Amino acid sequence: MANTPYPQSYYAASANAVPPRPVLQGEVETDVCVIGAGYTGLSSALFLLENGFRVTVLEAAKVGFGASGRNGGQIVNSYSRDIDVIERSVGPKQAQLLGDMAFEGGKIIRERVAKYQIQCDLKDGGVFAALNSKHMGHLESQKRLWERYGHTQLELLDERRIREVVACDNYVGGLLDMSGGHIHPLNLALGEAAAVESLGGTIYEHSAAVRIERGANPVVHTAEGKVRAKFIIVAGNAYLGNLVPELAAKSMPCGTQVITTAPLGDELARTLLPQDYCVEDCNYLLDYYRLTSDKRLIFGGGVVYGARDPANIEAIIRPKMLKAFPQLKDVKIDYAWTGNFLLTLSRLPQVGRLGDNIYYSQGCSGHGVTYTHLAGKVLAEALRGQAERFDAFADLPHYPFPGGQMLRTPFAALGAWYYGLRDKFGM
Template sequence: MAFNAASFPQNPGHAASWYAASAHDKRRRPALDGDMETDVCIVGAGFTGISAALELVERGYKVVVLEAERIGFGASGRNGGQIVNGYSRDLQTIASRYGADKAAALGAMSLEGGAIIRERVARYGIDCALADGGFFAAFTDKQMREMEAHKAHWQRHGHPGLEMVGASDVGRYVATDRYVGGLVDRLGGHLHPLNLVLGEAAAVERQGGQIFEGSRVTGLEAGERNRVRTAAGSVSCRYVLICGNAYLGPQFPEISGRMMPVSSQVAVTEPLDEERAQALLPANACVEDANYVLDYYRRTEDNRILYGGGIGYGGRDPRDIAGLIRTKLLTTFPSLADVRIDYAWSGNFALTLTRIPHVGRLSPSVYFSHGDSGHGVTTTHLLGKILGEAVAGHAERYDVWSSLPNLAFPGGRVLRVPLTVLGAWWYGLRDRFGI
């Protein structure tokens, strides 16, 4: 059936997504107008920036957040809404690259992002449709063996909620014959990400933090007192946290030059009968497959199927997002051929060459974090908290992250996209042939 979102209410300044249309809080915050002083100025009102802001206001700091567009405008308000524990590179890879001590340190933090989300949802009464349970789906026996190895490694780092599932039990989680089995993560889950970040932002404001939308940063004068400038004002502060990720822009080339914006596409069906939606995803767990270029999907709180997949290196979008995702949706759920697509959108995430977040300083009092590389919902909450800890003088965990090397993409800005596409093509070929 045809894609048609014209009849649904939107939320100006956001992508035309189901998240924006169904957001509980559609208020516009004012733009910065004039000069002001604070303890900490945060650039970017996505998960990283708002997580850091909440950590800091809870510690008694005065905080100002500057957002170029709207709260949650970027990946934080457009993603699949899945709580996926860990990082975009598994702990085995981290150990082989950076040593067992770094893997142990990151492993000890690897479940914390999800725990932070759940704790804040409970503490601040955030209505974001939080549901527990995640399922990683395997197409091949090779992927099953890899999941077994990941499970064993995770358990050595203290993850208690993992269970392997064979082909006969896949139907407990998803009604499709595509998979040979998978891995259940009972500490995974899903939620409405825009309502989460909006609820967290409201919690920041209730504790005295200030958030300005439509306030794109035009410059930074670093010093003993940093000054962050916008077109209509400035913020003088002791510390600056730069948390723009894929939407940061060219103002900070030391950061943006070490990442690549990558788009991912999402579509949402019309609401289904509750019985029909439950039959497709009986456990109400979110699903992510094990391919290099993966599909991910889940039920929403109003019984739609939210389905995502595909990537566009350099942030390039396909011409027909709804058509692209509909093909993927029907491959998994052929019975939905009669179902309308109500929303389809795209959003960019920041990819690093190592697929590990890039955390560091531009000066002794200017910190940054970016490049969660597709695992942003949980990792941003962890790293935002860690940035707040570092400002407060507790930099032990920050030091672990900032010590990890961050590499430039081969070929610079000109060749990074075609070379990455070539690599993705190779891994996609391996997925297709099971090698």
């Protein structure tokens, strides 16, 4: 990915200025080599540096190039499959550990923003919006579930209350999570990268890992150099490619699409989202949206299985936006882009170790902003010899997609079609 620019997104256009970073040339030695400068890699690097490790980060393109710099920017708690699903599939001790961690990622983000003075437009408050009574019943159960794990910053919204927080007539109610919220995701990644460097870590951009030489003293090779390390953390997620074949077999890159309007002005923006909360609906194939600091609406949704780039993103997403906000029919779309996330069959993250010294976390399944920050802490704990929380994730069962890599995309798309029909008919 030599000299690979950021996609033409709103985030790239409004990113904070950063100095150029070098390409790895020659040989370096370090304690930990982190592959990938997205949230997982940067979070891991920060926790390790804070605990005295020497850390080198290899990024194939630029910091935050992948999902970390392209996502909807929403801080959403828990996992893509909620704690009740985990409770039904694992033992009580493991479920308790995972449940206790489900709300930690958002706290880590806020701690990082405060400690390192990261300018990323952090705002508090996220809404889950119910389109029908079934959705509302789910949110009532979710509130009880989350409160059982000590998460109490929640308010159920009836039809009157949700009209006070979002100017959309489609919703029958919702759930407000004040520990949720939203950020400029690329600026968060850039701020975390600067924090890594402030602690003595090194980040090489345009330095894709092309081969891992495994063994007691592993070596990560790039086109022009190599890193000798005691440990490796693989944090490439949907942009890892086939660098580690055993990881690629149990996951599938998927694309999601995002558009950003022209500036709406203070009055119209305040009419749409008076408290400046972010919103996602409760459909399986959900829509999500929020305001930017300069009063644009960012709206995303849809999934392209196999991570193909659609020919016309605006044509896919604009009708979804107008269904929620018909009052925006004459508003211009300034940016449209796509980005990949990594899906697992269970929709739970895959965490583990290859041999004695290669650690990984991947497969956030569209729920990664908070989880990746937690993952960095859990991986750093494991490298320090505190593996209980790491093992709670590593022991989750995972399976390859039916049909292998050849058929995983059509099988997943067929499943999405089925759930899309359920969404359409409120089933």
